[in-house]
Amino acid sequence: MKMRAVSQSVFGGPEVLEMVEVDRPAPGAGEVLVKVHAVAVNPADWKLRSGLIPRLGQPPFTLGCDVSGVVEATGPGAEKFEAGDEVFGMLLSRAGAYAEYVVLAQDSLARKPKSFDHVHAAALPVAALTAWQGLAKLRSGERVLIHAAAGGVGHLAVQFARERGATVIGTARAIKHDFLRGLGADELIDYTTEDFTAIEPVDLVLDLVGGDVADRSIKLIKPGGTFVDALGSEHLAGEPGYFRLFVESNGDELAKIAELVDAGTVKVHVERVLPLDEVAEAHRLVESGRTTGKIVLTV
Template identity: 45%
Template sequence: MRVISQHKLGGPEVFTIVDAPAPRPLPTEVAVRVKAIGLNPLEARLRAGEFPLLGRPPFVLGWDISGVVDQAQTWRFRPGDEVFGMPLFPRPASAYAEVVSAPALHLVRKPASLSHVEAAALPIVGLTAWQGLVDLGRVTEGDRVLIHGGGGGVGHVAIQIAKAFGAHVITTAGGSKRKFVEGCGADEVIDYTSVDFAEAVRDIDLVLDTLGGDTVERSLGILRPGGHLVTAVAEEDSELAAEFEAAGMRFSGIAVDPDPVALRGLVELVDQGRLRVHVEKTFPFERVADAHRLLDGGHLRGKLVLTV
């Protein structure tokens, strides 16, 4: 099989397509013939060496996959089943490859309502949004929810999930993304290029932060008493947690993990027509460097996907 490897840290030019032995699944695992691979900003940072989650090269990036079961060492799936998921995260899944071995519990059946490209785009962003809003945030009907970065991968999915649970959704987004986030269901849009969200909203029940920086601390003043901020960026900041607690608010960090229950929840929303993941652009496997150049530029609407 072919894999996209890198033997040094750096820009998109470090990728090399090489031949490697196809992995054999262990008991409780499956080997998936990959059809599409979702790309995430995290992978660009790992490629460049911004933090050593995978150690030193050589390594193969990637977690989000959709494909067809090729071999099964489990009763959960059979060869020919179409599946998708985010196996092993944050441990290496080596998903930039034509075949990936994964625990069966980290995958679910792909619904007919999702193409392989759409399914590959969903896991990391969908699970982050679900675990942040539903599992930690306990979003419920009538909540006033602020989602920072509504035009991004996590943000545009989070808007739809919050709306599906009956929330009133406010989001920050650049002016060029207003129509996009409104199309996702946002009730109010704050153009962060011209408006300070900290002055524009009050009495928020739940904030989902995907941006980090000073956004978290500045969100403290917009929460109602007992309000809750969930961040996907500053999850280990104990000082911030203490500051929120002292002010009578709640602070939670989310480090996304594989979760078949949440994946099935996302599938249910997809089948109901209440959730769609937006794919900005697809690239063939061989053009991974071009895809990462676009990923490096940021400000994407939704996701980028490699097709295999």
């Protein structure tokens, strides 16, 4: 059977993305075939598309790691879900979610939050797991600095940190401060006009920016504190408190996040929804670095 998918034959700008017809995948042992309803676009997607990150090898390939949809079929030994279940999850080692159907390991999936539609569920996995795992060492009463706090990962990290009882400090443009206060941020810094290094030392920094921001931020952690590098500032490895975060697909953690969502503790902001045919425009928006929350494609 055939299906539609977005592919690219060369590295390049958003214009290299094209709709093609390919064979529908079949689930193997421990895998689940999902009929895709929505897929989020992440910053890593445009970096993979352009060749900046060579993780998928040479084209052709199909991008997309975040997915929400309905179980179509299960492979041998895949007993956690059955046909008709609404699920969401993250493809880690391989992409491929910009398509009508996708195969995922059952352990990378969780049941979709009941209170979310597929669009908002698709916005969660990569961003939520990055925030969740990046804040793993954060404890109640501690102070955390979250860079790019209004972005896809950042605005979820603000809510997770608040839920854990931490004092939340975020950097973002002033126009986004009201949005972040509404999510529970305690202190906000406009990085275009203010020096974030003037704050008191913090227990944890979640760096979602890199570059010079990382170099200055690692000096802000208290003795015994943690600097979480989510961008790849490996030149800081060896500095006290440095931790390189590599997000891992985890269905159990997604299930816990879904519980927080259904309890009303956590929400995800979707800035724009586009059909899969407009994937190039979605990439342009994400690549601009100016989006608040997430961009989602409907399939």
